[in-house]
Amino acid sequence: MLMDNRKMNALGKACCQFWHSSIGKKIVVAVTGLMLVGFLIGHVAGNLLMFQGRDAMNGYAQFLHHFAHGWGIWFARIGLLAAFVLHIVATVALVRRNRAARASRYECDATVQASRGSRIMIWSGLTILAFLVFHILHFTVRIDPGLASLQDADYAAAHGGEARHDTFAMVMRGFQNPLVSLFYIVGVTLLCSHLSHGVASIFQTLGLRGKHSERAIQRLGWVVAIAIWAGFLSVPVTIVTRLKKDSGAAATTAVSPRAPATARR
Amino acid sequence: MNFTLKVWRQRSPNAKGQIETYEAQDIPADASFLEMLDIVNERIVEGGGEPIHFDHDCREGICGMCSLTINGIPHGKDSGITTCQLHMRKFSDGDTIFIEPFRARAFPILRDLVVDRSAFDRIIAAGGFISVRTGSAVEANSLPVPKDDADASFDAAACIGCGACVAACKNASAMLFVGAKAAHLNLLPQGKPEKDRRALAMVRQMDAEGFGNCTNQYECEAVCPKSISATVIAKLNRDYTVASVKEAVC
Known part of the structure; x- marks a missing residue:
């Protein structure tokens, strides 16, 4: 028992030392960043179901909410929240230490090769945080009762009146507000900037970048960032441009020709 | 002029x-x-x-x-x-x-323009060495070293410890220097037995000296007079993490 306690103490001490070291915190940022990139890829793939129509989108949302008897989404949310908090806490601690390490600035400052995205990581990250709070309140918590009360009438008719939230209509209606779409576009563009540096940095921090792979990793970072940017923006841009074209006549069916007409308001 | x-x-x-x-x-x-x-x-x-x-x-x-x-x-x-x-x-x-x-x-x-770079000396003293005397140069074929490892070690050993990497980094990070000094020894058979101890000791001393953290912008690589690649930092991250895990569980 005494031996076990000693081992536990040694393990705890080693974990503390790792967390307090510069590389330890960077590893935490990289691992949590990898988890968040994985979530973003899943999220953007889900968003693209908007182009498949109302049933596909609402069915996907229903699957997420009922996966593992409804526990799955909460496990995912708690895991993501933990990753997000750790990512921010470790990053802020690193930034504070970095600023202390370079207390005095050069009178003549110059940058040789650092990318613009890499130089605004903390600011793009904090703006993404603000955007995320709004995004969750908007589409997850649904503080707007008009969005929260939307029901999928087709599904109810086909399933004996069983209720299902109309996620498709919620997204359509949510992006009809130009300010919401604009904030979304700004937020996702900053996310792309963040990822353009962040994805390649994950490989470097985890020690997976070598002389033969450095260019490929840099390109992969850009490909992932641009693919996620294009995927996320495709939905609001399509909604806003189609709305303008159709003058709102068939507003909620604009994204997909396969969307049932019941979404019309 | x-x-x-x-x-x-x-x-x-x-x-x-x-x-x-x-x-x-x-x-x-x-x-x-x-x-x-x-x-x-x-x-x-x-x-x-x-x-x-x-x-x-x-x-x-x-x-x-x-x-x-x-x-x-x-x-x-x-x-x-x-x-x-x-x-x-x-x-x-x-x-x-x-x-x-x-x-x-x-x-x-x-x-004026003179700075105290003895922090680098203390990092080297913490682990940038091989503890046993390795003796005079032996016949080359008696200790085979893979060509890729020898080249990578030689590239890292080119570091002259000038501190330009720290000066160029907006975070005043010394990771290119520490990465180069650790990689130089960790890649060779003579340095491998102390690889874990070296990585832990040098990184801890680097942190204690008040250097910042690498944010992967590679300004250090761009100004290094010996053109040392920032991939040595990736190797240092890997070596330090592996050594930390071994320290925790062994």
Whole structure:
């Protein structure tokens, strides 16, 4: 028992030392960043179901909410929240230490090769945080009762009146507000900037970048960032441009020709 | 050639420093940057002033002693050279040149452009060595080393410890230096037995000295006079993480 306690103490001490070291915190940022990139890829793939129509989108949302008897989404949310908090806490601690390490600035400052995205990581990250709070309140918590009360009438008719939230209509209606779409576009563009540096940095921090792979990793970072940017923006841009074209006549069916007409308001 | 120099002057470590302006006139185009400063200093001394203090030694790019930040870039804008290898012909006649010390909390300014880089020595003392005497050079084939490992180790060993990586990094991170010194030994059979202890000790000393953290912008790589690749930092991250896990579970 005494031996076990000693081992536990040694393990705890080693974990503390790792967390307090510069590389330890960077590893935490990289691992949590990898988890968040994985979530973003899943999220953007889900968003693209908007182009498949109302049933596909609402069915996907229903699957997420009922996966593992409804526990799955909460496990995912708690895991993501933990990753997000750790990512921010470790990053802020690193930034504070970095600023202390370079207390005095050069009178003549110059940058040789650092990318613009890499130089605004903390600011793009904090703006993404603000955007995320709004995004969750908007589409997850649904503080707007008009969005929260939307029901999928087709599904109810086909399933004996069983209720299902109309996620498709919620997204359509949510992006009809130009300010919401604009904030979304700004937020996702900053996310792309963040990822353009962040994805390649994950490989470097985890020690997976070598002389033969450095260019490929840099390109992969850009490909992932641009693919996620294009995927996320495709939905609001399509909604806003189609709305303008159709003058709102068939507003909620604009994204997909396969969307049932019941979404019309 | 004629130049206007904006030079950081600071009388002592705790004194308040400031930029002072000097006119450097009739400088030969083939003079090195340090020779230009020698000429300016001679004129300052002749005028009864205090010469500009700056570090220098071998003046052939191998000692790592010169340490100037020129127009915001350590060792100047040309890649793969030290300040002593920079020549005035690389500038245009009439240029204004900012000359500042390497700036980092871990490199305190001693006077003018001279900084204390002994933090690097303490990092080396923490683990940048092989504990046992490896003896005289043995017959090469008696200890086979894979060619890729030998080349990578040799590239890392080219580090002259000048500190330009720290000076260029916006976080004043020393990870290119520590990564190079650790990779140099960790890649070779003689250094492998102490690989874990070395990685832990050098990184902990680096943190204790107050250096910042790498944010993967690779400014260090761009200004390194020996063109050491930032992939040594990736290897240091890997070695430190593996050593930490072993320390925790063993």
